[in-house]
Amino acid sequence: MGPAHKGAQHRGTAGEPEVMASALEGIGKEGKKESSKKRSGSPVEGLLQPVKLSRAELYKEPTNEELNRLRETESLFHSSLLRLQVEELLKEVRLSEKKKERIDAFLQKVNQRIMRVPSTPETELTNQAWLRDGVRVPLHQVPYTVKGCFRFLPPAQVTVVGSYLLGTCIRPDINVDVALTMPREILQDKDGLNQRYFRKRALYLAHLAHHLSQDPLFGSVRFSYTNGCHLKPSLLLRPHGKDERLVTVRLHPCPPPDFFRPCRLLPSKNNVRTAWYQGQSPSGDGSPEPPTPHYNTWVLQDTALESHAQLLSTVLGSASGLKDGVALLKVWLRQRELDKGLGGFSGFLVSMLVAFLVSTHKIHTTMSGYQVLRSTLQFLASTDLTVNGISLCFSSDPSLPALADFHQAFPVVFLDSSGRLNLCADVTASTCHQVQHEARLSMVLLDSKADDGFQLLLMTPKPMVRAFDHILHLRPLSRLQAACHRLKLWPELQDHGGDYVSAALGPLTTLLEQGLGSRLHLLAHSRPPVSEWDISQDPPKHRDSGVLTLGLLLRPEGLTSVLELGPEADQPEAADFCQFWGSRSELRRFQDGAIREAVVWEAASMAQKRLIPHQVVTHLLTLHADIPDTCVHYTGGLLDALIQSLKETSSTGEEALAAAVRCYDDLSRLLWGLEGLPLTVSAVQGAHPVLRYTEVFPPTAVRPAYSFYEQLQERASLLPRPDKPCPAYVEPMTVVCHLEGSGQWPQDAEAIRRVRAAFQLRLAELLTQQHGLQCRATATHTDVLKDGFVFRIRVAYQREPQILRETRSPEGIISLRDTPASLRLERDTRQLPLLTSTLHGLQQQHPAFSGVARLAKRWVRAQLLGEELTDESLDLVAAALFLHPEPFTPPSSPQVGFLRFLFLISTFDWKNNPLIVNLNNELTAEEQVEIRSVFLATRTKLPVMVIITPQDRKSSVWTQDGPSPQILHQLMVLAAEALPVLEKQLMDPQGPGDIRTVFRPPLDMYDVLIHLSPRHIPRHRQAVDSPAASFCRGLLSEPGPSSLMPVLGYDPPQLYLAQLREAFGDLALFFYDQHGGKVIGVLWKPTSFQPQPLKASNTKGRMVVSQGGELVMVPNVEAILEDFAILGEGLVQAVEARSERWTV
């Protein structure tokens, strides 16, 4: 029972990405590195193969045993895979028999040592001089004076209680709870009063600790708090030597049975006198003492240790399925960080809950572990313990208090079999709601058939920073003491023995929940960690228990409003509203004539609206809890800066993207209504990232300053000038314009291209004539300048891919075969527009999609890997975070979405799984199963990264041309490194430090660095570390006459890269960040540096040398390095060769 200690955390290798296809031929340095750490084994190790069973094996007569197992699987588990997985997991977390033996031996020795501790003479409680040096009392004795006497006597009884006996304890933190029954002689009447019992308990432990610490048997003897409760220390013993990590024995002193009268400890009774607590002489004014429900519960808990252990062992003792279930539930809770600290949903609580469900016949003892897990989650999901408490007590004794009494005293109610002890006394309402929320999510997951529920349910950690949209830290904690006074929480403080953190927690969360209202889905708080300290030290102060972290799960639909509508001014509730919101509440007159109290928050852009909770929280905390905004560290929009454009620091670009989309809508209307085209327009579809809200930096309207450019008057175009810096980069937005089918279309590919070109010309003419738009037509597209935005219209004919596919067999049958040209055309004119419109729709559903996708893309590009992965593939990965958020909920802030993107990238097993992105929910569960099996069968023919959508069920169009296994591996490594760094920064209450750290690429791995001159980098100021100033890019701030076509798509670094790749693509890989990167990283390909035999086809950039008397070809590195500078004359600042290895 109770919390496991904090130390000895074995972080598994779960987060580590496994090495991708190490056997694939090495390209670039990654390949080289990999081959060195290549594990022994077959080349396709770690890859699932389709199972091949012989006919005889498949169709042999089944044995009875086999049939039984199959039947069992069908009835008790979801599927055989789940069953096997559960069995494996239990094997991993269970204690082995061997270790159990060692622990048992250790326990026996502990027992002997405890009994041998000498007694002490009786002294006053306040006289603690007898306590030896080197040990301090593990309790804050405030106020110090208390009546009573104490002496140490060896315990009357030493019993092992808790999960160890039941066999439900789980690794890695093995705790054995031992109850020490103090002899009756130590205690006196009225010890229940004014912490006397707790003082004695602490002294008892202090004396024990002193003697046990002398013993060489123990490796460490330390104090901790039982369940984080500040009045109840416990003693932790760990064995000496190599077993130190094996087990922690926790000693809990407890009173002799029937010592306290249960009726004195009911939640309505007072056991801490105000006069004593406040250090005054008792005043005789007869005012009623406030009840101390928590204090009473803590005393009661000690009395019930053994009866609880007995109850659990009778219920769980013989049923292995139940034990499995409890172990699974513990893993489930731990992955969600719900089990630790004061008021956590501990393993003990869950065991009791299972016992409750058994007693109410919701769980049967023959059920499997999986079924127990499922039934318990079902119960948790459907029952709100804050409203409908439950009880293990079935007696109808009239002397027992009613459930309602408990509901008055505690937020969450779950009574034990005595009917007097609330097991959930310390659990706050928000923790309970969090458990309920998690249970609900898990139930949805268990009910869905397609997904691998096991992994998501039990193996995926849900740390707070990744689970909640916004995080806020309250620091320093000592501010909460003032908050307690402001909130008038004196009785609670008295009840909690001065622990102001837990006293203030409940009221604070209620306050914030009320204030955030419809914006909030769930508010969770961290539980103060259970500290552990040396016996020679004073116990840690309340303020030392770190920080209080709150997690907000937001409701996207509530985030759009800036208004908090209050009651009408003449209603009596108006006063409450005013009191709650303080000075922010104003009387306002609304359009419907109503005059109401209302609060209006300042937020213009989507990004600011997302951060309204920040305003709410700081306002309410200052107003009601006296916590100034310097103590509130809000982590919600820290990453926004990376996707903000330079001029608009108040917005993350959603508005600018929407403006571009509106302009596109206007244009498509113009196209629809165009008169004079020989064929009518049948569809206009966007095919550019801007039109699906995923362009990292949204376009702005261009207003070129003509003096900056060369002018080509006869074609109404501007040209860049060699003597000026590179002009601003304008990327035309692609729009696909389908024309209706007609018998008039030629049936020959070349002819179709000519006809299309004719249409492009005609389109340009008509748009200029009818709407006065500046147009420029080429053979494949027409560029249109509209309101400063440039669109690139491509005319498409539906049957063209079909015609490109047609091949005529010798028999004269026309068959359809995919060709590269047909696939490209199909992708550009059919799949891309479809994807664009689907993702456009997704953005309408999830307003945070744009931010997440853009941050993700920004990060990948900043790591210089942007050109290896297509835009669309990254957009789809981002979409997967929204469509398949399990075990989380869809992100409502870019920050949390980006963290999950990094997690997905770093952990997804691309080798054995396709990433299914079920856009519009079109794929049924059966179809997904089918897709998975097809995937396994054809794995070797598919690209390394496979992304499946309903429109693209087999081929994974967007990852066909990359990334290579090495690049993907590199990406996974980078993501795995970035995630913990970023999470640590965001969780750091001192402030995040430099948030751009994870966006800076590591450059030490490259062989050559080509430094570029900022003068010719048009997007220089988009860089991660944006320069304070850059060159003029020939733009006006005021709208000018826009009759000339601006310079389109002119980006010298991209042109340079294209040349480099064409000339040296066989020899090296080139990496660059298109958003203002100043460096091109070059990696030589080791395979190309092997001397090659003489051949006309591989002379490119090589020279002949004689090696061992033989003539071979090797790359002419010196000349190539100089070529780098020559090809990029004007752009290249320096070529820095960093490794000498390749200079032969």
Added chain:
Amino acid sequence: MVARGRKRAARESEKGILSPPGYSAIPIKFSEKQQSSHYIYVREHKVREGTKSSWPQKRTLFVLNVPPYCTEECLSRLLSPCGPVQSVELQEKPDLAESPKEPKSKFFHPKPVPGFQVAYVVFQKPRGVSAALALKGPLLVSTESHPVKSGVHKWIRDYADSVPDPEALRVEVDTFMETYDEKMAEEEAKAKEEEGVPDEEGWVKVTRRGRRPVLPRTEAASLRVLEREKRKRARKELLNFYAWQHRETKMEHLAQLRKKFQEDKQRIELMRAQRKFRPY
């Protein structure tokens, strides 16, 4: 490293420049300033007996490893000291088989970004080839009298060139479509002529254009027919009617389960190997 390079260059000039057998090597540089040079490998263009080549025998020089900044005019200028050059053609790969050379439209086949290329240089006289084989170099691509643009200047020029002339495009499209239409009309006329006319053996060709059009001869159409047949057959079949059918279905189910179980076991084995069962 530059120093090392210089040393090596010096060493090589002593030893003479190596070249693959049958070729001779000529150093080529972008300009005076470039320290180390690339080498182009040249030989006389020869083809085996019987294969045709579009290049004239004896007069054609085959050049390997032409650097990306070296254009056709440039190569022509560099080799003109050996004798008057008739034509220069740069290609990505040496062309092996006979390929018809159509004049490519600059609108529909834009020039690709050049890499290292091969070249066929046709001299007016065979003497030019032998003179070229004896060239010592180093050749300079860009000189003061004939500067070659690279980097930013080249990109700006390329951009200016890429701004299309709509009139020229229109003219080209129109001429192409005219010839295409003529060709189609001719074929049509020919097909019409042959319609219903039996050949020597008396066979009549039936086409889609006839009075009674037939099913198009495509793969998709034949697959559709097969599919229809299959469905028809499946409709007539009885399922789980006879005892043996029932038994077989059950066995099939079991086999499926077994197969699935094997697959799952393999999956688990793999996950265990990857330590996927450590929850934290």
